[in-house]
Amino acid sequence: MPDITLSALAAQLFTGLVLGGILVLLAIGLSLIFGLMTVVNFAHGSFFMLGAYTGFFVLGYTKSFWAALVIAPLVVGAFGLVIERLLIRPLYGRGPDDPLLLTFGLSLVLVEAVKLVAGKLGLTLDPPAVLAGAVDLGFMKFPAYRLFVLAVTAVVLVALWLFLEKTNIGLIVRAGSRDALMVRALGIDLGRVWFLVFGLGIAMAGLAGILAGPLRGVYAEMGIEIIIEAFVVVVVGGMGSLPGAIVAGLLIGEVISLTTFFAPKLAEIVVFIVMAVVLLARPSGLFGEAGLAE
Amino acid sequence: MSRGLVGRGAAWVAVHPVVSIVAFFAALPFVLPYTSLATQILVYGLFALGFNLLYGYTGLLSFGHAAYWGLGAYGAGIVLAKLGWTSLWAALAVGVLAAGLGGALVGFFALRRRGIYFAMLTLAFAQLFYFIAFHLADLTGGDDGLRGIPQLPLGFFGWSIPIKSPLAFHYFALAWAALAVAALQRVLKSPFGAVLAAIRENGDRATACGYDVNRARLLSFVFSALITGLAGSLDALRLNVVPVEAMFWSTSGQVVIMTLLGGAGTFFGPFVGAATVLVLGDRLSLVLVDSWPIVIGSVFVAFVLFLPKGIWGTLIGRSHGR
Numbered sequence: 001m002p003d004i005t006l007s008a009l010a011a012q013l014f015t016g017l018v019l020g021g022i023l024v025l026l027a028i029g030l031s032l033i034f035g036l037m038t039v040v041n042f043a044h045g046s047f048f049m050l051g052a053y054t055g056f057f058v059l060g061y062t063k064s065f066w067a068a069l070v071i072a073p074l075v076v077g078a079f080g081l082v083i084e085r086l087l088i089r090p091l092y093g094r095g096p097d098d099p100l101l102l103t104f105g106l107s108l109v110l111v112e113a114v115k116l117v118a119g120k121l122g123l124t125l126d127p128p129a130v131l132a133g134a135v136d137l138g139f140m141k142f143p144a145y146r147l148f149v150l151a152v153t154a155v156v157l158v159a160l161w162l163f164l165e166k167t168n169i170g171l172i173v174r175a176g177s178r179d180a181l182m183v184r185a186l187g188i189d190l191g192r193v194w195f196l197v198f199g200l201g202i203a204m205a206g207l208a209g210i211l212a213g214p215l216r217g218v219y220a221e222m223g224i225e226i227i228i229e230a231f232v233v234v235v236v237g238g239m240g241s242l243p244g245a246i247v248a249g250l251l252i253g254e255v256i257s258l259t260t261f262f263a264p265k266l267a268e269i270v271v272f273i274v275m276a277v278v279l280l281a282r283p284s285g286l287f288g289e290a291g292l293a294e
Numbered sequence: 295m296s297r298g299l300v301g302r303g304a305a306w307v308a309v310h311p312v313v314s315i316v317a318f319f320a321a322l323p324f325v326l327p328y329t330s331l332a333t334q335i336l337v338y339g340l341f342a343l344g345f346n347l348l349y350g351y352t353g354l355l356s357f358g359h360a361a362y363w364g365l366g367a368y369g370a371g372i373v374l375a376k377l378g379w380t381s382l383w384a385a386l387a388v389g390v391l392a393a394g395l396g397g398a399l400v401g402f403f404a405l406r407r408r409g410i411y412f413a414m415l416t417l418a419f420a421q422l423f424y425f426i427a428f429h430l431a432d433l434t435g436g437d438d439g440l441r442g443i444p445q446l447p448l449g450f451f452g453w454s455i456p457i458k459s460p461l462a463f464h465y466f467a468l469a470w471a472a473l474a475v476a477a478l479q480r481v482l483k484s485p486f487g488a489v490l491a492a493i494r495e496n497g498d499r500a501t502a503c504g505y506d507v508n509r510a511r512l513l514s515f516v517f518s519a520l521i522t523g524l525a526g527s528l529d530a531l532r533l534n535v536v537p538v539e540a541m542f543w544s545t546s547g548q549v550v551i552m553t554l555l556g557g558a559g560t561f562f563g564p565f566v567g568a569a570t571v572l573v574l575g576d577r578l579s580l581v582l583v584d585s586w587p588i589v590i591g592s593v594f595v596a597f598v599l600f601l602p603k604g605i606w607g608t609l610i611g612r613s614h615g616r
Contacts, residue, residue, distance in 0.1 A: 040410040090599055096410045097355050101554065102598040104357075104547060108591035116585050228421055228543070231414040239411065265429055272422035276403055279415070283406045 007140035012261045013254065018146045018215070020253020021153035025208035026226065027233040027245040028160065029201030035177040035240035037194045038096050039088060043103040045227030046110040047202045051076045051209025052218040053118055056125050065128035073207040080202025084195055092194075107224065114220045125213035149211045156207065157246065164242075173197055177240065229256075232271050236278045238288020248286060304609040311561040312476050318565070319468050329460035330532075331576060333467055335569045337529050340471045342552045342564030344521030347478060349550075350559030351487070352514040353494030354405075357413045358420030359549050361400065362393040362519040364427060364541030366526025368434055369393065371536045375442045376433065382448050386470075386527045393523020394516055396423065401515035405508060408497075417543060424541040440536040467528050474521050479561070481517065490514055551594050557607030566606040 030044050055072040059065055087106065091098045126132075127145040134141040164170040172193050176183045184190055209223075216222060233252050237244030252271055260267040278286065307314040322332040345359045370389030373379040404415040427434045434440050447454040448466065457466045481487055489510050492500040501507045530536050539545065548571070556567025571590060578586035601608060 034410075038410075040413070087595065087599065094602075097413075098598055098602065100355070100410055100413060101550065102595055104550070105591045105594035105598065108547070108587050109595065112585050112588040112591065116588070120584075224543070228418060232418055235407075235411060235414055235418070268425040269422060269429075272418050275415075275418055279403055279406055 009261070010140050011142060012257050014142055014146065014150075016254035016257025017250060018149050018253070019257055020250035021150055022208050022212050022215075023226070023230055023233050023253055024246050024249030025153060025156065025204050025211075026230040027237065027249050028157075028242060029204040030230060030234055031237075031240055031242060031245045032173075033198055033201040034234075036173060036180075036197050037088075037092065039091075039099040039103075039198075040096060041103050041201070042100055042227065043083075043107040043110065044201075044205050044230065045223030045225070046107040047076050047080060047205040047223070048209040048212070048226060049114065049218075049220065049223030050079065050110065051206030052125065052213040052222065053114055053123075053209075054206065055210030055213055056118075056123050056218050059125065065126075069207075069210055072210040073203040076206025076209070077199045077203025080206075081195060081199040083202075084198040088198065089191075107227075111220045111224065118220075120220065122217045122219035125210070125218050127214040145214055149215070152207075152211060156204065160204075160242075169193065169196070229271060232275045234285075236275055236285055238285030241285070241287040244285055244287030300609065301611065304606070307562055308560065308610050311479055312472055314562065315475050315565065316468065316472050319471070320465070323461060323464055326573070329464055331572065333460065333464045333532055335565070335572050336464065336467050336471055337525050337532060338549070338552060338572060339565035339568035340467075340474060340528070341522055341525035342549050342556065342568050343471075343474065343478065343561075344518045344523075344525060345549045346553050346558055346560075346564045347481075347521065348514055348518040349553060350563070351482060351494065352490045352511060352518075353497075354511065354515070355410075355413045355550075356404075356416040356515075356518075356546070357543070357550065358400065358404075358416030358418070358546050359518075359522055360541050360543060360545035361416075361420040361423040362397050362522040363526035363529070363545060363549075364423060364536070365393040365396045365519075366390060366523030367530040367536040367540050368427065368440060369523070370527035371440045371443045371530040372433060374444060374446070374530075375440060380446060382446055382531070385531075386524065389527030389530070390520055390523045393526065394520045397516045397519025397523075398512070401512045401519075405511050405515065417546065420541065420546055421543060424538070424543070427541050428538055434536070434538065437538055439538055440530075441534075443530055443534045443536070445531075445534060463532065467532070470524060470528060474524060475561070478521065486510065486513070551590065553604075554602075555594065555597055555604055557604030557610075560604070560606050560610060563604050563606040567604065570605065 026044060026048060030041060033039050033041050051072050054075050055068040058068040058071045062068065083106070087102060088099060091102060131145040131148050133144055135144045135147055164174060172183060172188055172190075176190050176193055180190055212222070212226075229252065233245060233248045236252065237246075237248030252274065255270055255274055256267055259270045319332065319336050322335065323329040326332050341359070341363055344362070345356065348354045348356050366389040368389075369392030370385040373388050374385050379385055400416060400419045404412055404419060407415060428436055430436070445458045447456045447458070457463045482490070489500065489505050492503070492505065493507055493510060497507055526540070529540070552567035552571050553564050554567065555570050556565065557563030574590060574593075575586055578589055582589070597604065
């Protein structure tokens with residue numbers, strides 16, 4: 001082994017965790033939306049990209065990263081609600097291919113529209129000054145902003161868990177993803193819950209976008225690149241499973257990060273190999289139920 | 295009255311696909327402003343025809359057909375440009391075979407899951423092929439594309455037929471497209487074609503009837519990849535270069551758009567869709583430069599919402615059966 005120090009390896013593991021966190025935020029939104037309304041949102045990556053761009057413009061206008069961090073997910077989530085009303089709702093009941101096709105078309109339109117408005121060149125999004133430095137963790141130094149991303153991801157996941165497990169709407173969401181017909185028969189207007197969950201999932205994608213902005217840069221194709229990785233996470237974790245999305249997201253994040261460290265040329269390829277192996281061993285994914293969504 | 299006439303004409307075309315496609319594409323170079331656009335429509339139409347076998351006729355939505363298109367293009371291109379082969383026949387054979395093998399490999403994995411998983415898996419595997427092609431720069435030219443594919447004449451029983459002129463190449467490609475259409479028609483009219491339709495309509499019932507559904511799906515996947523590989527090989531000869539974007543996900547998306555706009559599950563639909571997208575793109579790029587995909591994307595979204603049968607499917611008044 002060439003001089004690979006333990007702290008360099010630890011830093012790489014932490015970096016993988018951060019990337020994994022971003023992937024988890026995306027995959028959970030995908031999984032939630034899919035589990036409830038069998039919509040595969042191909043445009044999820046485009047909302048991630050819109051989150052980063054919105055964050056960039058809000059930051060430029062308000063000079064406050066914190067304002068951007070709060071406003072960007074809200075704006076993107078609100079946009080998601082409009083999309084659900086106008087484009088997704090007419091497709092309910094038409095089978096899962098149609099929403100996938102529609103959101104694919106939508107993602108093309110969004111990417112090109114952003115290029116028209118914001119230009120084709122990538123933008124840089126600076127983290128706030130407080131988080132610009134590195135934190136000494138005792139055994140290594142790690143960029144403060146990355147730790148912050150990890151913390152935000154953890155807070156969002158805990159909040160989401162509380163929402164799903166401890167609130168009435170969360171109960172309806174869980175029941176609705178298990179048996180929508182039965183929930184309807186109990187007199188609950190699932191359409192409103194779907195509307196809400198779609199917006200929530202999109203807002204999480206927007207949040208992931210602004211969080212990722214300072215790490216990966218802001219450019220029109222950023223969403224398409226990450227959506228394919230997020231799809232792999234969902235396939236590996238099992239569609240509709242939240243623990244699956246978390247475990248698989250962190251796993252894929254680590255795999256990418258470690259391969260980048262040891263064999264950079266393989267970094268883009270290895271995720272697909274992991275996916276193929278999981279499919280051979282467990283076709284329904286690590287946490288998936290067999291037969292769901294087929 | 296005129297509508298009835300259009301409908302009847304369309305119905306006649308639907309029943310006689312080979313004659314119609316040959317007649318249409320024989321005339322197309324004289325209708326369009328330049329021959330190369332007609333050839334591009336033909337080759338992409340053939341690509342969409344291969345995709346349509348899987349989506350329109352078997353009910354499997356692949357988001358990764360760029361892989362087989364690219365394998366066909368690289369297969370034919372590499373033996374001509376890097377290995378110095380001089381036979382177009384052999385080059386096309388290598389391209390088609392490479393695509394078929396790739397299809398069998400991906401099909402083996404991706405067909406383990408259905409529905410939207412299948413779409414995601416085919417997309418992911420296609421990206422795997424893309425990254426491999428990107429990194430094998432010695433063989434594929436990597437980011438610069440595979441350059442230096444020679445324009446060879448076609449050897450035919452001792453004759454050497456030049457196909458260098460755009461019009462000659464157009465008819466060369468048309469001959470292959472006609473063969474592929476005839477073969478596809480033969481397959482779809484066979485008992486195997488009936489099994490594919492049964493799978494599309496209701497896979498569980500087809501299984502219950504005792505058909506080996508998985509084998510039929512895999513065969514359909516491989517046959518689809520073969521046609522797609524033929525189209526990709528022809529495209530390599532048409533352009534004399536294989537850009538690495540040929541394998542990128544956007545190429546897969548393009549064929550999805552073409553097929554749906556034209557009409558999935560119809561014979562002529564893929565060609566109508568390819569013509570619509572390419573002519574529209576050609577005209578729009580004069581006005582909008584790089585931003586024309588906004589229009590295509592919006593049109594596509596509108597079609598999914600309001601006209602899911604596509605242009606040709608609506609004309610002949612038959613759904614593709616979903």
